[in-house]
Amino acid sequence: MVLRCEDGAVVHFVTISYWDSADSIRAFAGEDLLTAKYYPEDEQFLLEKEEHVLHFEVVAAAGIATSHADIPRLGKVGSANAKAGGVEPAET
Numbered sequence: 001m002v003l004r005c006e007d008g009a010v011v012h013f014v015t016i017s018y019w020d021s022a023d024s025i026r027a028f029a030g031e032d033l034l035t036a037k038y039y040p041e042d043e044q045f046l047l048e049k050e051e052h053v054l055h056f057e058v059v060a061a062a063g064i065a066t067s068h069a070d071i072p073r074l075g076k077v078g079s080a081n082a083k084a085g086g087v088e089p090a091e092t
Contacts, residue, residue, distance in 0.1 A: 010047065018058070025055075 003014040019025050022033060029037045034052045042049070 001016040003016070005012045025033055029035070033055065036050050036053050038046075038049055
């Protein structure tokens with residue numbers, strides 16, 4: 001999920017992703033689960049980059065799961081500020 005908020009010449013993005021386990025996150029981001037991971041092409045779009053990410057446990061998800069056991073346990077949240085114009089949020 002990508003959230004977007006326009007603020008004058010700057011657009012703020014928050015990215016929310018869902019993971020099955022901490023091991024799944026490590027396979028993507030490496031051993032340090034709190035350090036944000038960026039790609040080289042991010043430099044051309046981002047004004048600033050968050051150094052760290054936050055992890056939350058999903059405890060309720062209306063209309064998504066039928067029981068607590070069906071709800072994904074970990075969600076990775078990252079945010080960044082981007083230049084306004086020409087940057088569209090990724091499809092989820």
